[in-house]
Amino acid sequence: MELFSSSMRKLWKEWNLRVSVLLSLALQIILITLGNRRKHNHKLWISIVVWCAYLSADVVATFALGISTNNVSEIYDKKCGSMDANTELPAFWAPFLLLHLGGPDTITAYALEDNELWLRHFLGLAIQTGMAIYIFITAWIGSHLSILYLLMFVAGLIKYGERTWVLRKASIKTIRESIVDVGISSSDLDLTGFGQDEGYTLFDAYRLVRIYFRPLFLNFKVPMLVTNITSTTLEHRFQIIEAALGFMYDNLYTKAPLLYTRRGLELRVITFFLTSSVSVLFPVVVIHDKHKFSNTDVTITFILLVGAIILELYSAVLVLSSDRFHVWLIEHGKLSSMKALECFRTQNRWSNNMSQFSLLSFIMKEKPLPCPNILKHLCLDKKLEKQRYAADMEIHNNLKTLIFLYLQEKAIAQRAQIPPRVDSIDVGHMGLNFTEELEKSILAWHVATDIRYELDEEDVKRHGHAFELHCGLICQISRYMFYLMVLHPNMISDGSMNQITLPSILLAARSLEFTSKIEACQRFNELLTISETYLYRRRLVQSEGENDNDNDIKIFLKNRLPKLLRTLSQQALEERWKIISWTWLEMFPYAAIKCRGIQHAQHLKNGGEFLTHVWFMASVLIGFTHEDFTPHPSADPISINLVMPLLKRPHLFDFPEEATNPQV
Template identity: 35%
Template sequence: MEIFPPSVTKLWDEWEVRVLVLISLFLQIVLILLGDRRKYIPTNRIRVILWLGYLAADWIAAVCIGVLSNNQGDCEDDSSQQTNIIRAFWAPFLLLHLGGPDTITAYSMEDNELWLRHLLGLVVQFGGAFYIFLRAWKGMPLNILAIPMFVAGLIKYGERTWALRSASSSRFREAMLPRPDPGPNYAKIMDEHTLQRDQGFSVSFKPVPEPSTKVNCLDRDAPILQVGYSLFKTFKRLFADLILTFQDREDSQSFFHNTTWEKAFAVIEVELAFMYDVLYTKASVTYCRWGHLLRSVSLSFTVSTFVAFLLINKHGYSTIDLIITFLLLVGAIVLEMYAIMVLLSSDWTMLWLSKHKKTLKDKDEMDRANKRWSNSMAQYNLMSFCLQDKPIRWYLGLLQRFSYVYEMLEKHHYKTLIFQHLSDKSKGIKKERSDTNSRNYKELCAGRGDLVLKKEKYNCHSDLGWSVEEDFDQSILLWHIATDLLYYTDHQNQNRSSVKNPDCRTMSKMVSDYMLYLLVMCPFMLPDGIGQIRFQDSCAEAKQFLDDKKLVGEGRTEACQKLLAVNTEVPPLQLKGDKSKSVLFDACRLAKSLQSLEIAEKEKWEMMCDV
């Protein structure tokens, strides 16, 4: 007994390949349009669509090649023969689709590690497409036109595989290792030293000064793109777990100490944009001489094939198949032209122009920043999550961790505060090359707020030091909850005008929510720990408390007041033990300690912002 009637089966057999080919083309359009936009459109909708498109594109193209291969067989009549010929012509277009657009080669950095799998896929899929080509060969014009398209498809697929290989962790690190340097011939020098000393000469050694590697373009008057690219070449070593030299550090510090916050952020945006292109796009292939040559060959072959297709005799082919073939050719050309437009308007091209004395004004370069990142900072708030008045069903549980928002930095002028804070910290370190200086830098990098609490004007390390001496993830949760409690209760109990520096107050809240976002959504960016467990247990305890007090669905101010009203004289660990990793009421203790500090409101929020 058949599930589907014969008419439906026949219709599917006729349209199966057609539908798959059109879906594959549609996915390429989606990927090339959205692949680069995720840098500056930080919405989950874009990410989900791009993720689904990235995974489906390869799968659809591979399945389509398999179906085409399976359908190539003995032809019963001329009509079937014509169908096989024109559909075999679609095979190289599927190789083009497997090569993917220039704007995305990897969805995540882990995808780059699969370059060997893609190399195997290149061999297998090219073999399958070539098999289809051979089975359908009848010496017809369409058979001949498939040859240049095979070359274009092989180029595109090869570019993607090479880009993935270049961005893989092992290859990325190898590419930045300097050439082996044995240094001066020590054995030969010592032999000469011994010989001259035995002959009665007085021989002494002078230390060889290290050559200066200072980069001249790290000048506050240099073009933003050149400075950003120079810093990109310097700091990309950190992505390969390599260290920086003293000269690298001093050059970069000197630049940032003598520039404005606007230019500093613009330079960092350029630097990270270059890094993004290298890790997630075909930049390592397309922005080189070989890349330009391959692009020219691919585009010229595709355009030539399109022109020839318009001129050949198409009698006997299905009208629908001809339309699909036309769409594939036009789609390939349009996608290639769009990729060229992206290439010409990219930072890499602008950098080339600036190096050839066609310099853009800094204002023009900073105006391009909206195409480099979103100018926003992700926010995740524990209290907002726990106060949801609707229970999360099982099928929404997978999405509950994505309940975060983005706060625009430009709108609130927080970039100035961030830059000033980091600049002041950096300027506090002496610039001499010495062991003490090196220890100071290590202490600064390892500091987690204890340096702030020890400052003379605060002098509260004895009261609050315990909160920054815990595990890093625990400190994040403690200060996040405590900041939330003070933010809403202070706003309720005090006149807004009495808070002399509302920027520090709001900035503390924003940074606190951002750190929790990193803990929940990007734990791989933080030191190893049990942050996920602590967050879940803290959420569970907060929800239990809010349910008992009938506060679910109510405002955050009332919830914060109720939490601060709980007696926390006895440390929670003594009463509950350490089975639960919740830090909710430890954070309440921290908030009360902050409230009791005998410092001005302004200084308190400045301290919290610094921590």
């Protein structure tokens, strides 16, 4: 019994190549329209669609080339080298598939790992170009269409070659080899002479990327930027960071390294001229032989030609509206042209998003998953549950202001060697050192911050709007860092926690039944006891021997975390939040600087992380290293006294109260 009838097989044989080339064109349209949007959009659906289109595009184009090769070989064998019109026109689609394999300008790599596979793409270039040449030779009959095939083949070969070259250029090995060629002079590091308008912001950002891109990417030590940290506004600083990270994204994930060079411009003119020429000449060929070709194949060819022209024109619009092109206009003094192109520009350079994850909300089971049994059988329940509890939040200027002012005044105080005031806070050592145990410190301080904010909520409100706003901002940082720890641990992992610690705490949290967050806070010691029991049982199942790491975690859960909670409870309200605020304002930039440059770059493809912006600001614009941050308030009396005076500047925090609500 045949699964498919002969008519179905005949229909598939007639339409398989047609469907494949049209699907390949559709995938290119998706990639060129969404490939660049992921730089400034944090939405999950865009990442999923781009991921599917990126993986499918090469497969579909290669599959279509294989079908075309098989078709011409079969007809060549059957008819002893005599090609007919029904074979000649489908063979003409092969160079369009090479064009598609070259990909759009907006995305050459989905992730950094794709750049490391440039040799695989080079091999694909050789094989698929050979297939296209085989089709050309086999289907050659000396007609006008054969000449057009040759023109499109050159355009497709250029596009595919561009992509392979750019992938190699963005590979880690190439970047590491080229870093020795980067010379940095004192004039390069001096940005004090530039203005603060849009054009000079882009120019400053571009110069920073030219200087710091390779060293930062590979975590090389970089020289300090020569600039007065009080000479530019907060808004200007973050605009520079946004533009600079945008340039970094372009260098790693798009054709920008080639596109904005003289050679790249020449190649782009050539491909556009060839594609346009074929688009003009093909209707002449069809009119001359209007009864020779199938109407369906002619229509599909017109669609491919129009699609190729539209993709080229859309790429040109994207180039003209890009930050890099505006830098070129500034360099050549064409400011009037820059203003004329403003209508094509988008002001979005990144997602401006900072996700939140609250352990208390997770404990309360406020967002149960739909169809939990089905998801559990598919082993997707835990991963999707974490995603469900990650709430997206737009970053408001008040949070940027708080972080920037703290780092700025910390730098001024350190460089001026200001002596500590006599009222420096003195608390006992809390048993946590985030410079040695970053992950454990994030977990402990997140728990402490969430619990204290819940228990102190009424007192915080009575203390005044500025104090309430300040505590809300600190909670946002706490929940963002915990979000990174739960969903992106590679950005902050230091090996201080093993793989089962965090899952054990989350699982233990779900075994308790709380009626409110207040009750959860008051019974948190019960949660720690259950977590400890879970770890003990897990160890017995895995191994009969003792495990030092497990014992360390038991000590952490049983002694160190409760000690931290007790120490904070013994402080007055203002002093307690002074300690909590100082800890997060120190730990946040420390974690940003300690995170590897490759990890920062990896997350640029999904809208970017606020941690990356803090990293760039602290390490480049202010000049901090991880050694400038201390793990305990008593060891840094200068910085801890910078926290509360920020509250005496209410004009800096003039945003609506609901904008800083830390509830998740």
